[in-house]
Amino acid sequence: MATTETGGAETAFDWFGFLARWGTLISLVLLIAFFSLARPEVFPTLRNTLNILNQVSILGIIALGLTVCLVVGLFDLSIGAMATFGGYFAARFLAELGMDSAWVVLGAVLAVLILAMLIGMINGALVSYLGISAIVETLAMSFVVTGVILGVSGARTVYSSDIPESFQIIGQGAILGIPNPILIMIATALVLWVFLEHTQPGRNMYAIGGNREAARLSGINFQKFALIAMAISAACAALGGLVAAANLASGRPQGVGETYLLNAFVAVFIGASTLRPGKFHVFGTAVGVLLIGVINNGLSVMGVATYWQYIVQGLILILALISASMNSVRRA
Amino acid sequence: MTAETTELTRPEPAANATPVLEVRGLRKEFPGTLALDDVGLEVRKGEIHALLGENGAGKSTLIKCVCGAYAATSGEVRIEGRPVSFSTPREAVDAGIAVVHQHFNLVPTLNVAENLWLGEALPRRMGLVDWPRAHARAREILDYVGLDVPTDADVTALRADHLAMISIAKAVASDAKIIILDEPTTALLPHEVETLFAQMRRLAQEGHSFLYVSHRLAEVFEIADRATVLRDGRNAGTFERETMDRASVIEAIVGRRGELSGRKSGSHMRESVVIETAGLSGGGAEDVSLTLRHGEILGVAGLPGSGAEDVLSLLFGRIRRRAGTVRKGELELRLREPSEAIAAGIAYVPADRLAEAVFHAESIRSNITMPSLARYLRDPILRLVNRGAESRESRQVAQRMRVRMPGIEAAIDDLSGGNQQKVVLGRWLSTGAEVFLLNAPTAAVDVGAKAEIYELIEELAGEGAGILFASTELEEYPLICDRVLVFFRGRVAGELKGDAVTEQNIMTLAAGGELAHGDD
Numbered sequence: 001m002a003t004t005e006t007g008g009a010e011t012a013f014d015w016f017g018f019l020a021r022w023g024t025l026i027s028l029v030l031l032i033a034f035f036s037l038a039r040p041e042v043f044p045t046l047r048n049t050l051n052i053l054n055q056v057s058i059l060g061i062i063a064l065g066l067t068v069c070l071v072v073g074l075f076d077l078s079i080g081a082m083a084t085f086g087g088y089f090a091a092r093f094l095a096e097l098g099m100d101s102a103w104v105v106l107g108a109v110l111a112v113l114i115l116a117m118l119i120g121m122i123n124g125a126l127v128s129y130l131g132i133s134a135i136v137e138t139l140a141m142s143f144v145v146t147g148v149i150l151g152v153s154g155a156r157t158v159y160s161s162d163i164p165e166s167f168q169i170i171g172q173g174a175i176l177g178i179p180n181p182i183l184i185m186i187a188t189a190l191v192l193w194v195f196l197e198h199t200q201p202g203r204n205m206y207a208i209g210g211n212r213e214a215a216r217l218s219g220i221n222f223q224k225f226a227l228i229a230m231a232i233s234a235a236c237a238a239l240g241g242l243v244a245a246a247n248l249a250s251g252r253p254q255g256v257g258e259t260y261l262l263n264a265f266v267a268v269f270i271g272a273s274t275l276r277p278g279k280f281h282v283f284g285t286a287v288g289v290l291l292i293g294v295i296n297n298g299l300s301v302m303g304v305a306t307y308w309q310y311i312v313q314g315l316i317l318i319l320a321l322i323s324a325s326m327n328s329v330r331r332a
Numbered sequence: 333m334t335a336e337t338t339e340l341t342r343p344e345p346a347a348n349a350t351p352v353l354e355v356r357g358l359r360k361e362f363p364g365t366l367a368l369d370d371v372g373l374e375v376r377k378g379e380i381h382a383l384l385g386e387n388g389a390g391k392s393t394l395i396k397c398v399c400g401a402y403a404a405t406s407g408e409v410r411i412e413g414r415p416v417s418f419s420t421p422r423e424a425v426d427a428g429i430a431v432v433h434q435h436f437n438l439v440p441t442l443n444v445a446e447n448l449w450l451g452e453a454l455p456r457r458m459g460l461v462d463w464p465r466a467h468a469r470a471r472e473i474l475d476y477v478g479l480d481v482p483t484d485a486d487v488t489a490l491r492a493d494h495l496a497m498i499s500i501a502k503a504v505a506s507d508a509k510i511i512i513l514d515e516p517t518t519a520l521l522p523h524e525v526e527t528l529f530a531q532m533r534r535l536a537q538e539g540h541s542f543l544y545v546s547h548r549l550a551e552v553f554e555i556a557d558r559a560t561v562l563r564d565g566r567n568a569g570t571f572e573r574e575t576m577d578r579a580s581v582i583e584a585i586v587g588r589r590g591e592l593s594g595r596k597s598g599s600h601m602r603e604s605v606v607i608e609t610a611g612l613s614g615g616g617a618e619d620v621s622l623t624l625r626h627g628e629i630l631g632v633a634g635l636p637g638s639g640a641e642d643v644l645s646l647l648f649g650r651i652r653r654r655a656g657t658v659r660k661g662e663l664e665l666r667l668r669e670p671s672e673a674i675a676a677g678i679a680y681v682p683a684d685r686l687a688e689a690v691f692h693a694e695s696i697r698s699n700i701t702m703p704s705l706a707r708y709l710r711d712p713i714l715r716l717v718n719r720g721a722e723s724r725e726s727r728q729v730a731q732r733m734r735v736r737m738p739g740i741e742a743a744i745d746d747l748s749g750g751n752q753q754k755v756v757l758g759r760w761l762s763t764g765a766e767v768f769l770l771n772a773p774t775a776a777v778d779v780g781a782k783a784e785i786y787e788l789i790e791e792l793a794g795e796g797a798g799i800l801f802a803s804t805e806l807e808e809y810p811l812i813c814d815r816v817l818v819f820f821r822g823r824v825a826g827e828l829k830g831d832a833v834t835e836q837n838i839m840t841l842a843a844g845g846e847l848a849h850g851d852d
Contacts, residue, residue, distance in 0.1 A: 218672035
């Protein structure tokens with residue numbers, strides 16, 4: 001029981017394996033250390049830490065949902081449009097109702113999330129039952145959703161004067177000094193972590209992502225889980241957009257979700273080369289999101305021009321992907 | 333092919349007896365195994381030469397050494413008397429060796445002419461491709477091999493024998509000295525095989541030489557001028573057309589081993605029937621009626637495409653059933669999806685472990701418990717998995733299956749093939765399976781693990797499970813099966829029991845022959 005048959009040399013330290021697992025976490029620690037030494041009075045403070053977390057919370061919520069989709073091996077490019085959808089419609093519903101009550105807000109939020117899930121399930125159905133490529137289908141769906149928002153809104157923003165206070169609290173309030181968006185991100189992460197790692201549906205999703213045919217031969221229904229995964233992805237994107245709308249106190253019909261789409265993919269793919277190379281997982285995504293937050297905040301605290309943020313972020317993603325591919329090459 | 337050539341060159345008549353391809357003393361070692369040991373082969377000009385042998389006998393290794401995909405450890409390859417050695421497949425092509433693979437190396441998105449020109453410099457006119465000339469040349473080549481299809485036809489729309497002929501045409505046009513055909517008839521219907529053979533014969537008469545690799549003995553007897561048989565990486569006989577009789581060729585292929593041993597522990601077969609089919613048809617299987625008893629190990633054997641494997645797929649709901657019924661006890665099973673088969677107590681081990689059985693990058697624990705996760709749930713709504721119970725169960729299974737592993741949480745990819753296979757087999761111990769459908773359960777597994785897997789199969793039978801067993805290695809049937817159904821062209825061609833379960837008998841029935849004596 002104690003020996004492995006794979007044998008091989010146990011002499012040389014496995015640098016590829018080590019970096020594939022720990023590379024992104026090491027980069028995160030090094031970046032934090034670097035910024036802390038460079039700007040000790042600004043960067044490593046509680047206030048700035050909360051600031052970083054607050055800045056990445058919306059990206060985090062969206063990226064966490066996307067993680068579930070990628071676990072079953074499906075790309076979801078509609079998350080940008082779905083984020084805009086969530087923000088705009090939550091604000092618009094509440095503006096139309098014109099009542100400032102916690103219950104009405106809760107009802108509107110739930111209604112938006114359920115609508116988003118339905119759209120996600122349409123994505124899932126088209127992709128799994130008809131076998132359409134998920135990339136193309138979700139891209140098409142994002143056009144449809146964007147068009148619907150523009151049509152309904154007439155390209156007009158819902159302004160803060162029309163948005164009830166109790167909705168704005170979602171994005172602006174804090175509990176025990178911790179801003180609500182951070183708490184929502186942490187709650188999303190916990191729920192999805194338990195779901196993916198500790199429930200039967202979550203485990204079945206990993207099986208599908210690992211080997212779809214083997215999953216089918218183990219009695220796992222791909223269609224059902226494609227529906228669930230895309231519904232979760234769409235709902236998280238809408239939740240992220242909704243928190244953004246509450247934070248800014250405006251329901252913008254365009255230009256909200258696009259900014260998150262690419263960053264969410266970057267974060268999730270950085271996550272897939274963290275600790276468990278080649279696997280998408282909640283902890284990894286959290287590390288990816290934090291890495292993006294620390295780079296952006298740290299460089300701006302140091303007064304470096306914005307374009308550096310893009311360059312550094314891109315380089316770290318490339319390094320993460322290289323280490324992940326090294327690992328798979330080695331395995332093959 | 334080249335744009336300049338206007339006339340297709342017929343090979344010069346066989347002036348001397350120098351073989352087109354000659355292999356001498358070829359030896360190929362892989363770490364831990366000797367794949368080829370002092371192998372010789374000789375293909376004469378204008379000859380169709382068959383290369384025969386079981387899976388693992390060394391046929392494909394030999395071909396890979398000849399066409400430059402592998403470097404031989406020692407030995408010599410000569411083309412028209414000149415010794416050659418290749419470090420890349422391209423060099424072998426330039427030296428006149430063309431290999432036509434099972435799937436004919438055609439690109440489905442390109443048309444016939446584009447496929448014929450693939451890998452060659454297209455004719456140009458003022459820097460641009462001269463398509464009229466390219467098509468005209470393609471037409472000439474197709475006419476030369478006697479293939480009447482338009483040069484702008486979509487290759488996906490063509491018949492399988494046409495595809496084979498296009499590949500051969502490509503080889504002929506590139507001035508190949510020898511054309512190696514690797515299982516060219518696998519995808520062909522009987523009448524397509526006929527037309528392919530007719531054209532091959534004509535080309536051979538005109539001086540082209542073929543090395544023909546096939547499992548299908550009947551075809552070999554029909555087409556081959558001579559045959560070389562490999563067994564366990566060594567030459568096991570060369571036959572001239574006159575001396576080529578079925579019995580001696582089969583004996584050369586399987587050797588004498590088949591007679592050596594029967595089952596170690598005797599049969600565990602009981603009276604009660606566990607599963608029964610009537611008139612089952614689907615995939616390549618036609619009208620199969622079989623009865624599997626508790627504790628019985630029933631083999632289904634046949635050449636690739638004979639329908640034997642499809643019986644397993646049908647019983648697991650993996651492929652659609654056209655007709656017939658499946659009964660388990662009183663229940664008639666619907667079997668539209670594998671999930672329904674699993675619920676009915678049926679387990680399945682697919683032939684391709686890495687592509688169809690292993691959950692990559694997942695732990696051994698996960699790989700064992702995936703089909704039985706529902707058993708470890710804490711609650712029916714959130715469906716939280718009780719990790720403790722799951723770990724205990726997976727450890728027990730791993731121990732029982734004698735999986736050698738660093739730990740239950742290690743990634744499955746880190747195990748050897750044999751241990752991976754034990755995990756794949758073990759995952760069905762927790763689903764309450766009573767019927768095990770095992771398709772080549774010892775494929776790509778080392779000898780030690782093979783013996784262990786046989787033992788585990790025997791144990792399952794001893795506990796009353798019914799086992800349906802298929803393998804590409806005929807020698808396995810006599811080792812573990814109580815009874816074997818041999819398939820030929822989709823139907824059960826014969827049943828072998830007890831001492832009649834021999835490699836020779838299976839091979840004879842699988843090739844469409846008749847047994848000399850009764851089968852019981």
